[in-house]
Amino acid sequence: MNVNIIELQEVMKSYGAKLAVDRLSLEVRRGEIFAFLGPNGAGKTTTIKLIAGLLQADHGQLRISGQDVSRDGLAVRSRMAYVPDQPFVYEKLTGREFLEFVREMYRVPAEVARERIAVFARQLDMGSYLDQLCESYSHGMKQKVVLAAALLHDPELLVIDEPMVGLDPRTVRVVKNLFVERARSGRTVFMSTHTLAIAEAVADRIGIIHQGRLVTVGTFAELQAMQMQSSLEEIFLQLTAEPRDEQI
Amino acid sequence: MMESSSTFQPCGAGLLLRVKALMLRNHLAHVFRETPLKIVSFAATVLLIWYGLFILFAKIFELVRQETFQGIVAVPLILDFFFLALMVMLVFSNGVISYGNLFARQEPAYLLSQPIRPTSLTLLIFLESVFLSSWSLLLIGLPLMVAMSTITVNIPWYYYPLFLVFFLCFIPIPGAIGLLAAWLVAVWFSRVARRLLFVLGAAVVMVVVWWVWGLLGHSRLQSEDWLKLFFERAGMIQWTFWPSRWVSQGLNEARNGELADAAFYLWLTFCNGIFFSWLVVKVVGRRFLVAYDRVQAAGGGRFYLHSWTGRLAPVLFWYLPPELRQLAWKDMRTFLRDPTQWTQLLILLGLLVLYVWNIPNIPLEMVRLKEYDFQLLISFLNLAAISLIMATFTSRFVFPLVSMELQQMWLVGLLPMKRSRVLIPKLAFALSVSLITGEIVMGMATLASGMSLELAMVNMLLIAVVCVALCGLAVGMGARLPMPYERNPAKIANGLGGTINLIVSLAMVVALLVICFFLGVYFKRQGAIVFDTNSVALMVGIIVAGLIAAAGPMWVGGRYFAKLEV
Numbered sequence: 001m002n003v004n005i006i007e008l009q010e011v012m013k014s015y016g017a018k019l020a021v022d023r024l025s026l027e028v029r030r031g032e033i034f035a036f037l038g039p040n041g042a043g044k045t046t047t048i049k050l051i052a053g054l055l056q057a058d059h060g061q062l063r064i065s066g067q068d069v070s071r072d073g074l075a076v077r078s079r080m081a082y083v084p085d086q087p088f089v090y091e092k093l094t095g096r097e098f099l100e101f102v103r104e105m106y107r108v109p110a111e112v113a114r115e116r117i118a119v120f121a122r123q124l125d126m127g128s129y130l131d132q133l134c135e136s137y138s139h140g141m142k143q144k145v146v147l148a149a150a151l152l153h154d155p156e157l158l159v160i161d162e163p164m165v166g167l168d169p170r171t172v173r174v175v176k177n178l179f180v181e182r183a184r185s186g187r188t189v190f191m192s193t194h195t196l197a198i199a200e201a202v203a204d205r206i207g208i209i210h211q212g213r214l215v216t217v218g219t220f221a222e223l224q225a226m227q228m229q230s231s232l233e234e235i236f237l238q239l240t241a242e243p244r245d246e247q248i
Numbered sequence: 249m250m251e252s253s254s255t256f257q258p259c260g261a262g263l264l265l266r267v268k269a270l271m272l273r274n275h276l277a278h279v280f281r282e283t284p285l286k287i288v289s290f291a292a293t294v295l296l297i298w299y300g301l302f303i304l305f306a307k308i309f310e311l312v313r314q315e316t317f318q319g320i321v322a323v324p325l326i327l328d329f330f331f332l333a334l335m336v337m338l339v340f341s342n343g344v345i346s347y348g349n350l351f352a353r354q355e356p357a358y359l360l361s362q363p364i365r366p367t368s369l370t371l372l373i374f375l376e377s378v379f380l381s382s383w384s385l386l387l388i389g390l391p392l393m394v395a396m397s398t399i400t401v402n403i404p405w406y407y408y409p410l411f412l413v414f415f416l417c418f419i420p421i422p423g424a425i426g427l428l429a430a431w432l433v434a435v436w437f438s439r440v441a442r443r444l445l446f447v448l449g450a451a452v453v454m455v456v457v458w459w460v461w462g463l464l465g466h467s468r469l470q471s472e473d474w475l476k477l478f479f480e481r482a483g484m485i486q487w488t489f490w491p492s493r494w495v496s497q498g499l500n501e502a503r504n505g506e507l508a509d510a511a512f513y514l515w516l517t518f519c520n521g522i523f524f525s526w527l528v529v530k531v532v533g534r535r536f537l538v539a540y541d542r543v544q545a546a547g548g549g550r551f552y553l554h555s556w557t558g559r560l561a562p563v564l565f566w567y568l569p570p571e572l573r574q575l576a577w578k579d580m581r582t583f584l585r586d587p588t589q590w591t592q593l594l595i596l597l598g599l600l601v602l603y604v605w606n607i608p609n610i611p612l613e614m615v616r617l618k619e620y621d622f623q624l625l626i627s628f629l630n631l632a633a634i635s636l637i638m639a640t641f642t643s644r645f646v647f648p649l650v651s652m653e654l655q656q657m658w659l660v661g662l663l664p665m666k667r668s669r670v671l672i673p674k675l676a677f678a679l680s681v682s683l684i685t686g687e688i689v690m691g692m693a694t695l696a697s698g699m700s701l702e703l704a705m706v707n708m709l710l711i712a713v714v715c716v717a718l719c720g721l722a723v724g725m726g727a728r729l730p731m732p733y734e735r736n737p738a739k740i741a742n743g744l745g746g747t748i749n750l751i752v753s754l755a756m757v758v759a760l761l762v763i764c765f766f767l768g769v770y771f772k773r774q775g776a777i778v779f780d781t782n783s784v785a786l787m788v789g790i791i792v793a794g795l796i797a798a799a800g801p802m803w804v805g806g807r808y809f810a811k812l813e814v
Contacts, residue, residue, distance in 0.1 A: 078363035212644035
């Protein structure tokens with residue numbers, strides 16, 4: 001089995017004249033939590049959408065578990081899960097109906113799904129509202145349901161954009177533990193975040209993207225040694241510095 | 249347990265359709281439980297529209313039947329024209345809805361990240377857009393069907409079910425063309441997609457106007473030549489390969505008791521509908537990701553005019569206090585920067601200008617009127633045409649304003665002023681656009697028809713009253729019947745509240761036109777435009793009626809809006 005679950009080689013993507021991702025090469029290993037950091041507009045979400053198969057690279061190769069994302073899209077999507085920064089649920093379904101829909105899409109056996117939903121409902125504290133229409137949910141409640149839906153088929157790879165936005169501190173702790181458990185059991189979590197403390201706390205490796213280019217990648221300790229800085233915040237600011245940043 | 253992906257079999261469109269059905273069931277259950285009045289008012293509105301259209305169609309068919317020769321020719325022609333016009337409209341509405349559903353919503357992005365074939369998603373979107381855009385055909389088609397039966401003696405029983413079956417077999421064809429057009433636009437013109445759709449819409453409208461005007465404009469020809477021209481032009485809409493022609497032919501055959509011939513046309517429509525839909529869904533589904541990618545990647549900066557338009561705010565809204573002026577200017581900016589809004593208004597106004605341009609060509613001998621009476625008639629027609637356009641504008645663009653503002657309640661709701669005052673800048677914006685455009689077109693119309701200064705003044709005054717009434721109504725109704733969670737203004741305008749607003753606006757225009765008609769009759773009897781006690785009283789009555797029509801809904805809407813919890 002390939003040791004890398006995500007392989008990007010010289011990937012480029014433009015929006016009109018704007019180059020959003022510039023010759024990005026990156027490898028993410030199985031069983032690791034990878035934090036993808038970068039300023040606003042750096043190319044994080046574009047990279048995530050490329051990995052999820054929602055966008056097609058203008059140039060370069062993109063493989064998940066050794067399979068080409070654009071050629072074997074269906075097989076790739078069946079073994080991964082993607083959670084966007086804006087959680088999507090069908091407003092006119094209850095949370096449980098939405099999870100049942102996801103179960104059928106991924107052909108998870110009903111008994112297995114029932115057990116997993118019960119566990120997620122308990123862990124993420126969703127039991128009180130899972131049978132109400134999603135239109136009445138807050139952002140955080142939707143985020144929990146979407147997270148449960150993403151994990152329902154126990155994907156090899158979880159790609160998640162801003163996982164902690166809208167979640168209460170208790171749930172943040174639960175989600176962090178979930179990520180760590182998944183990594184220990186050989187699954188991979190690829191997350192994009194602006195919350196540096198979370199990246200510092202749970203990520204095995206950290207990649208920083210700036211103006212479409214990967215400016216650094218490594219463990220927190222490696223980044224500290226490379227940049228000669230103690231905190232991730234300092235490292236981040238140093239690597240993504242702009243001329244106007246002198247005043248910070 | 250990790251599910252095996254090597255043998256993964258994706259779910260088909262059946263699962264997606266089941267989920268949609270479940271959502272519909274949940275929605276209906278919610279509406280029946282929470283707002284039963286909404287259902288009752290919706291049903292009553294539909295029945296009212298059906299009855300109104302039935303009366304209208306029955307009258308038209310009755311008039312046509314009275315002229316024996318024209319009746320024989322015109323009834324099938326009316327059906328041909330109706331179904332062709334409907335096909336064009338359905339292609340456009342399907343195109344617009346499909347484009348939005350394919351590329352502009354969160355749902356396709358979510359489903360494309362799931363293990364579902366893009367073809368299944370395309371089929372779902374195709375069926376959704378056919379369903380959403382075809383209710384109008386049902387709304388207009390049913391009264392037409394019943395009205396048509398009133399002019400035929402011994403109409404066979406199977407005419408009625410066949411009408412519905414023809415309808416069901418026909419709608420996938422414009423649906424598929426619309427879907428294909430939306431996909432083509434995304435692949436090749438993703439940067440200018442919306443503008444292109446409207447330009448195409450304008451082009452089609454211009455062709456229709458050219459067709460109709462071509463017939464009317466040659467009315468001075470000898471009747472034999474005119475008939476020849478008429479049949480030449482009619483041949484365009486009776487082309488054998490138009491699917492609309494198959495439907496109208498089939499229905500004619502069914503009406504005349506020719507079941508076998510009707511069945512042939514039905515089979516033809518059905519086979520083509522199924523085959524073409526299958527083909528388009530397959531093609532679009534296979535290349536869906538390419539189109540989706542192009543639309544997502546078609547960003548880039550847009551050019552906005554703000555250097556000179558910024559100076560308009562203090563001029564246009566000088567009468568508002570500064571905080572309200574900024575709110576009104578925000579709406580005006582949104583309007584100017586959204587081509588979907590101003591291009592639609594421009595198309596409608598373009599049609600009016602075309603009409604105005606041709607007023608001098610209308611031969612007096614044809615209408616058999618004295619010049620003064622003719623001018624009264626023309627001014628009444630001008631008023632009716634501009635009022636109807638303004639009713640469309642306010643229903644489509646002004647009504648959704650309050651609902652859209654509800655998404656900014658975190659900002660607007662906290663401003664240091666009474667919340668109901670938020671409606672004032674909405675009214676100011678709507679009035680500015682409608683008054684400026686309405687008065688300009690009315691001014692052109694009065695000049696083109698060479699009206700006297702007095703009659704021109706009356707016309708300008710009346711159109712101002714209509715604009716005030718329509719804008720007040722749309723803002724007030726928008727505040728009373730808002731859709732707080734909907735972000736798409738087109739959906740707000742097409743929702744229950746928007747539909748009610750449109751119907752009430754049209755009813756109000758008709759009511760104001762009736763009063764204006766009496767004013768016209770009075771002027772006709774006087775033989776000149778005189779400002780005596782009676783005419784002034786009538787005009788004051790019109791102004792008061794217009795003001796009440798604006799202030800009433802504004803007051804009701806304002807009270808509701810002030811207490812609204814979002």
